[in-house]
Amino acid sequence: MKPVMTFALMTLRNLLRRRTIWGISIVILLALFGLGQIPGYGISNEGRFILDFGLFGLEIGALLLAIGLAANIYPRDKEQKTVMPLIAVPLSRGQYLMGRFIGAAMVQAAAMLVGCIGLMVILLMNGLNIPVDLFPATCLLLVEGWFLLAVVFFFSFWTSPPLNAPLTVLLFILSQMSVSGFINILPGAQGFMRFLRLLLPHMDVFHIKDPIAHGVGIPGIYFLLAALYGLAYMAFMLSLALAVFRSRDLK
Amino acid sequence: MKYLKLVILLILISLTGCRIDYDIEEVATPEYLGEIHEHDNVHAETEDNHEHVTDETEVCPVCGDIHDQEHVNEHDSTTISASSRHVHDAGERNHGTEWFFNQPWAAKFIWGKMIRDSIILIILAVAILLASRFRLRKKR
Amino acid sequence: MNIARLVKNIKLAIVEKDGKESNMTDVPVKVDNLEKTFRKSLGFSSFKAVDSLSFQVNNGEILGFLGPNGAGKTTTIKCILGLLKPTSGNVLLWNDFPASGSVRMRIGYVPENPDYEDIFTPLEFMTMFSSMRKLDISKDQMISILGRVGLEEWVNVRIRNFSKGMKQRMSLSLALQSKPELLIMDEPTGGLDPAARKEFRDVILEENSRGATIFLSSHLLSEVETICDRAVILAKGKKVTEGNLDDLLRTEDMFSISFTVHGAETDMPENKKVTSADLQKTIDELRKNGQNILEVKPVYRSLEEVFLSATSGGKL
Structure with missing residues (x-):
């Protein structure tokens, strides 16, 4: 574990120096603060509006950060040949992947935490209460972000960065669709579409912005199980990414 | 292989x-579905079909909740978020992901x-x- | 050839003999019938970079790995390090597969044109590398290793400010950090000035005298000639020759006779090259003429001659 954590910290330091990451984070924060300035649909709906759009913003932020953080890591390492001395001697391919992933996941966690705090500040500034489920909901969005990060790493081992981003966004969109919604894209091939949908992850488990915005009490067990589902899917995607990476030649 | x-x-x-x-x-469960199908002629499953205008005390055919005037206004709006088109009081079931919570x-x-x-x-x-x-x- | 190399060759022969008796397969590197083909143009065409290559690197020796550009040297090294997977054949390091954790802990690698994440300093990199390799090295020891390769004044300067040669020095320091049993070097002195090359050579020899086995791929034939015990020469992915440097450099049937001319104005000896067939006859003639024979020795070619002859298919 020590090699992985050392490499993760190395990755963290490296990523924090990238302007892209700061750019995405600043845009998200500005968007969140902009929310506080929009009147919403009247005083009674204001909190709901801020929560609904704030959590949506965090989710999109998690997606953008996942792409911004991870899409270019491996291709860049490969192009600059910095991956060679690392994999030849101190690290195995698995340790390399985990180190890079954990480093990026730490940046994402920090960004989501800042986003959550920003949202809380906006609610307070508008004289609104902070729902108890806001923090767990952000944690769930973070799990979604980590899952997307694993997806981006998976794509990065066999596609180029310009292709990685649209593929990840496509997966993000399709994974949000309900089974029936997905089948309706091609109603003529119901069986095939159902099978195809079942192959995709079900990211709707992370969507609890509506109930939170509407003040619906969410059972604690739901947060735990949704996080478990997300982390399990993340582990699955990482194992797939590693299998692809292990089969790749480092020319 | x-x-x-x-x-x-x-x-x-x-x-x-x-x-x-x-x-x-x-x-x-079939019992639950039975309840829904009774109201199929008035209320479709998707949220986008909330074009109707309800009275102040109209009962929502899907969830059975009593909606207030605010609900009506929400339905009329075309610029608001999907989740807000169908508004319930806090703690009440809403259409969307959260339907299973209660x-x-x-x-x-x-x-x-x-x-x-x-x-x-x-x-x-x-x-x-x-x-x-x-x-x-x-x-x- | 020099006496030191001769003594070392005898020692290596003894070690090899002992090794064969104890465990034949426990050699640092054993490449067996290695083949590596790269696919090009969406898999419609292919290029064979290494073809039926077999050789081994024995314990404690310095093996020179030579070949013209595109001969397959780097590809072979990458197969040895587990960065490329062979199309067929085997590569074993101490009878284990290349990418295994235990093997990686025993080797040091100096890549060709090394590059590192440039936001770090050499000292930071050394610290992280030692942590990744689970080594227990103090900061002073790290500075001392960096000093060994001439980077003592640059320990806290970001790598982005480094020249190619300095990156190579850093790369060597990272490889030396773990006192590796096997040091694999791919064109390590390519971007270095002559003084730095000499320093590199000295470090390689020091490491070898410590007991490390050195696998040195280089274009600099003079360098290989100076420090290597054995050489493997590749051309177009195939091995064209292999052997002890003494054997490779010695011409098969040419001898040089050094003698002083009777009654000459100076004492400077003269040399005469003859074939083995004519050797005895020439010696007899010289003695008959009263010449004083000082030395008879085989004629050695330069490694460049050997290399050019081998890589051109013996046409030279």
């Missing part, structure tokens, strides 16, 4: 097809499914890791 592995992998992943979505009809049968279904899916995914992850490691040793 290569394709057989792929087919097995696809079948196993499809097993994890967690149906936590808006498809109430796929997982709900349905005991749905909750049980969802919890069991999520645990099962997670276990399958973890087993798959470990199997893929071991297989790729074995292949790596064999190749090099």
Whole structure:
């Protein structure tokens, strides 16, 4: 574990120096603060509006950060040949992947935490209460972000960065669709579409912005199980990414 | 052999097809579905069909909640978020992902499914890791 | 050839003999019938970079790995390090597969044109590398290793300010950090000035005298000639020759006779090259003429001659 954590910290330091990451984070924060300035649909709906759009913003932020953080890591390492001395001697391919992933996941966690705090500040500034489920909901969005990060790493081992981003966004969109919604894209091939949908992850488990915005009490067990589902899917995607990476030649 | 592995992998992943979505009809008990179908002629399942204007005390045909005037205004708006088109008081069931939160049968279904899916995914992850490691040793 | 190399060759022969008796397969590197083909143009055409290559690196020796550009040297090294997977054949390091954790802990690698994440300083990189390799090295020891390769004044300067040669020095320091049993070097002195090359050579020899096995791929034939015990020469992915440097450099049937001319104005000896067939006859003639024979020795070619002859298929 020590090699992985050392490499993760190395990755963290490296990523924090990238302007892209700061750019995405600043845009998200500005968007969140902009929310506080929009009147919403009247005083009674204001909190709901801020929560609904704030959590949506965090989710999109998690997606953008996942792409911004991870899409270019491996291709860049490969192009600059910095991956060679690392994999030849101190690290195995698995340790390399985990180190890079954990480093990026730490940046994402920090960004989501800042986003959550920003949202809380906006609610307070508008004289609104902070729902108890806001923090767990952000944690769930973070799990979604980590899952997307694993997806981006998976794509990065066999596609180029310009292709990685649209593929990840496509997966993000399709994974949000309900089974029936997905089948309706091609109603003529119901069986095939159902099978195809079942192959995709079900990211709707992370969507609890509506109930939170509407003040619906969410059972604690739901947060735990949704996080478990997300982390399990993340582990699955990482194992797939590693299998692809292990089969790749480092020319 | 290569394709057989792929087919097995696809079948196993499809097993994890967690149906936590808006498809109430796929997982709900017949009693619950009966309740819904009684109102089918007045209220479609999708949120986009909330074009009707309700009276102040109209009962929502899907959830059975009593909506206030605010609800009517929300329905008329075309610029608001999807989740806000159909507004309920805090704690009341709404259309969307959260429909299962206060349905005991749905909750049980969802919890069991999520645990099962997670276990399958973890087993798959470990199997893929071991297989790729074995292949790596064999190749090099 | 020099006496030191001769003594070392005898020692290596003894070690090799002992090794064969104890465990034949426990050699640092054993490449067996290695083949590596790269696919190009969406898999419609392919290029065979290494073809039926077999050789081994024995314990404690310095093996020179030579070949013209595109001969397959780097590809072979990458197969040895587990960065590329062979199309067929085997590569074993101490009878284990290349990418295994235990093997990686025993080797040091100096890549060709090394590059590192440039936001770090050499000292930071050394610290992280030692942590990744689970080594227990103090900061002073790290500075001392960096000093060994001439980077003592640059320990806290970001790598982005480094020249190619300095990156190579850093790369060597990272490889030396773990006191590796096997040091694999791919064109390590390519971007270095002559003084730095000499320093590199000295470090390689020091490491070898410590007991490390050195696998040195280089274009600089003079360098290989100076420090290597054995050489493997590749051309177009195939091995064209292999052997002890003494054997490779010695011409098969040419001898040089050094003698002083009777009654000459100076004492400077003269040399005469003859074939083995004519050797005895020439010696007899010289003695008959009263010449004083000082030395008879085989004629050695330069490694460049050997290399050019081998890589051109013996046409030279």
